[in-house]
Amino acid sequence: MNPGIYNSVLITGxxxxxxxxxxxxxxxxVTSPSxxxxxxxxxGGPRSKALQDLAQxxxxxxxxxxxxxxxxxxxxxxxxxxxxxxxxxxLSLLINNAGMNIPxxxxxxxxxxxxxxxxxxxxxxxxxxxxxxxxxQRASALPGSQMPVIINVxxxxxxxxxxxxxxxxxxxxxxRTSKAALNMLTRCMAEELKKDGILVTAxxxxxxxxxxxxxxxxxxxxxxxxxxxxxxxxLTSEHxxxxxxxxxxxxxx
Ligand SMILES: NC(=O)c1ccc[n+]([C@@H]2O[C@H](COP(=O)([O-])OP(=O)(O)OC[C@H]3O[C@@H](n4cnc5c(N)ncnc54)[C@H](OP(=O)(O)O)[C@@H]3O)[C@@H](O)[C@H]2O)c1
Numbered sequence: 001m002n003p004g005i006y007n008s009v010l011i012t013g014x015x016x017x018x019x020x021x022x023x024x025x026x027x028x029x030v031t032s033p034s035x036x037x038x039x040x041x042x043x044g045g046p047r048s049k050a051l052q053d054l055a056q057x058x059x060x061x062x063x064x065x066x067x068x069x070x071x072x073x074x075x076x077x078x079x080x081x082x083x084x085x086x087x088x089x090x091l092s093l094l095i096n097n098a099g100m101n102i103p104x105x106x107x108x109x110x111x112x113x114x115x116x117x118x119x120x121x122x123x124x125x126x127x128x129x130x131x132x133x134x135x136x137q138r139a140s141a142l143p144g145s146q147m148p149v150i151i152n153v154x155x156x157x158x159x160x161x162x163x164x165x166x167x168x169x170x171x172x173x174x175x176r177t178s179k180a181a182l183n184m185l186t187r188c189m190a191e192e193l194k195k196d197g198i199l200v201t202a203x204x205x206x207x208x209x210x211x212x213x214x215x216x217x218x219x220x221x222x223x224x225x226x227x228x229x230x231x232x233x234x235l236t237s238e239h240x241x242x243x244x245x246x247x248x249x250x251x252x253x
Pocket of ligand 1 (some may be wrong): 012013014015017018019026040041042047061066068069097098099120124137154155156165192204205206207208209210211212213214223
């Protein structure tokens with residue numbers, strides 16, 4: 001892959017799991033972007049130690065920014081920090097990676113679970129994309145530039161067609177419905193942002209060994225993220241508004 005085609009990148013939820021590995025692989029690529037903004041909600045806390053160590057190692061490249069994707073004030077402040085660092089430059093890749101799962105069947109899932117998961121997995125990505133859009137529009141205006149990309153990290157569990165395959169193992173009402181809504185958000189934004197030359201694609205990272213995926217998951221974060229970055233670097237306008245997996249295969253809605 002050639003991640004260097006993206007001159008500046010913002011990743012949400014980047015202090016652990018898939019987000020942290022995205023930052024690492026982008027920073028350690030031979031053609032790394034010129035700026036990586038690593039958003040996380042508690043940059044000074046113990047759960048951000050690995051990200052802070054990585055940022056120290058690549059201090060000219062990685063800026064860790066406080067970003068709680070469910071807090072409009074935090075999103076606005078993060079955007080101001082990024083705007084100052086870009087100083088008139090543009091953002092060419094936004095990865096809406098932050099997400100949460102509260103597992104549960106019908107009896108175990110109530111209003112709080114539904115609202116909390118929806119807020120994190122759908123409202124957050126929408127607010128972040130909206131706030132950072134002006135920087136991405138600048139990227140699309142640059143002559144001869146790669147089309148800017150918004151990636152919404154979705155899940156195979158969003159697929160209505162495939163629901164029956166693993167439902168009994170993992171009903172996860174709140175998570176499944178939120179990721180299905182994230183797919184629709186992806187499709188709506190893909191339609192609206194076509195005029196700006198911005199691609200919007202939903203990506204399933206595979207079943208990955210992280211805090212969320214658990215130790216039984218098939219893939220390591222390294223495998224998942226290298227696949228995801230390969231897919232991202234090969235996206236064209238025909239992939240905008242679709243749901244792909246970490247190997248670039250389409251997943252039915
Ligand atoms: N692992 C899998 O098998 C799998 C499969 C399909 C899809 N996915 C998707 O992949 C993405 C990453 O998952 P993961 O496996 O890396 O999960 P993870 O290990 O649980 O990490 C989740 C990340 O999201 C962050 N986050 C949650 N809510 C946030 C908020 N309001 N603001 C900012 N950051 C927030 C967490 O930050 P804190 O440390 O502050 O909590 C953490 O950095 C998610 O969207 C998930 O749904 C994962």
